[in-house]
Each structure stands twice: as structure tokens, then as C-alpha cells.
Amino acid sequence: MKRLPDDDCGFASALNVIGGKWKTDILWEINVAPRRFGELRRILAGVSEKVLAQQLREMEADDLIRREVFPGKVQRVEYSATEFGRSLNHAVGVMADWGKGYEIRMAQKAEEQAEEQAERSIALSA
Amino acid sequence: MKRLPDDDCGFASALNVIGGKWKTDILWEINVAPRRFGELRRILAGVSEKVLAQQLREMEADDLIRREVFPGKVQRVEYSATEFGRSLNHAVGVMADWGKGYEIRMAQKAEEQAEEQAERSIALSA
DNA sequence: GTAAGCGGTTACGTTGAGGTAAGGAGATCA
């Protein structure tokens, strides 16, 4: 996601924070429960270690998530959502609901076009 | 904005629709009042004709805006927001509000860090 | 006749987010 120049409306800022390809998924997963690095790798199938580490660090810098290193026999790092992160998750939810509506609308549109296509084929063959 | 694969949550779909660099601005302007192509060019200082035309066409295909050609002596094309477009504008507004909060928070954080820096300088020079 | 405004389109170059693959430090296991 390109870091847009901050415009007057705040939306660009929000996109700068959450626009990364995996960030909404990361935030969602961490919001469900604190997650470890390797756990996230497994859950978010397809993300590379490089990008995961990178986006986690950016989200930490933006106060969306908290990184905690637990002392123990093996290295253990846990990421959890901050209150601020949860507040963003809510705003993302509103957009996601709209996205759902869009998907349904576009599916209907595609269906209608398929029907029209079918009708044209019948008219043509008659 | 890269067209992301549609995930389960709908957010990616929403981003695919509104993620273009100028689309929120376009939607906002058109929501205020119907606008002509040249008008948008002037209002959105910095957008190129190519990208403006491209994003307008994508937004039209997504039913966010309506393109109307008015017959007359000079060519006249008007873009206006659809009801669906207005509904997206609302969801964008929620994200924008969050973005505003983020900006304020980060400004405060930067201020605090500047203060700490100043204190360190004083301690060092003493 | 030519300049200028409208609403574009086209070819080409740039840039940066994300992907790939490899390495690496510290600890445990066999």
C-alpha cells in the first residue's frame, strides 16, 4: 500500500495504517486471541515471513498491537491487540459490511447479465 | 491499488472498489454536487486526465457514480453519485473519523517524544 | 485558418508493495 499524502479527510491516514495486504487479517486474528509469530504464519496461509514481520512492526509502531517477549526455554513472542487496535477493527468492520453488500449486488448483476445472455441466445437460434 | 483476492470478510472487496488513489476524493466531490470532467480535474489538483478517466470508468462499472452526456452545442458530461455510492461514502466516513483520531494521537506522541528529547539534551549539557 | 476548450485515449516510464529464497542467532533435542 502506497503511503498517500495525508489529505484533509483522514481516510488516507486510515488506509496508510490498515492498507497493508495482510493487516486486516492480522488485526482480526490477534483480536480473537493473542497470537505468536509462527501461529500467524500458519493461520494466514500465503504470507511470507518477511512481510509478516514487517507489517507486525508497522502495526506495533502505530499502537494497533502489542509485542511481548516471554522469557522461557524457547523464544516466545506474543502479539495482542491494543484498545486502539480494537477501535480500528470496528471501523474496518463497517467497511467490510459494505463490501459484503457490494459482493451480493455484483453477484446479482452477474446473474441478470447471464439471463439476458441466455435470452439473446434463444432469440438468435429461433 | 492492487485488486486483492476476495477474502471472507468483505473488507478486501471494499478496498478494491474505493482503494484507488483518487476515488474517495472523487466520490466526495461528486457527492457534494454533480461534477463535470474538467471540473474534477481542476478540483482534484494533481490528478492526470488518464487516471481520472480510468477511475471514473471503474466507479461507474461499480455503480458508485452515474455518467450522463447532455446534448448541447458543446460536449457536456456530468458525473453524479448513485444511492449505492452515497452508502459507500458513509462507510468511508467512519474510517475517515478513525483516521482523524489516529492523526491526533500520533501528533501527541510526536510532541511527547520531542519533550523527552529536550529533557535529554538539558541533562546532557548540565 | 487557427487557436482554444471539452472529454477523452494511447504509449511509455517510474516506483514501491509484496513475493522468493537464503541466511542467521539463540535454544533444545537426539
Place this chain on the structure above:
DNA sequence: TGATCTCCTTACCTCAACGTAACCGCTTAC
């Protein structure tokens, strides 16, 4: 001693969004 697990880092590459600049048909104004 080497293999394996964890949590990363680094160098390099790819690809699509965006920018630049030129051109287009149409019309009116000078």
C-alpha cells in the same frame, strides 16, 4: 555433533498502479 525450532533479516525480483506527454475528434471564438 548435527538437526530442528523459533523469530526474524537481507538481497533481489516482479508486477500493477500511477504519472507524463502526446495525440484525437468535435465545436465555438477570434
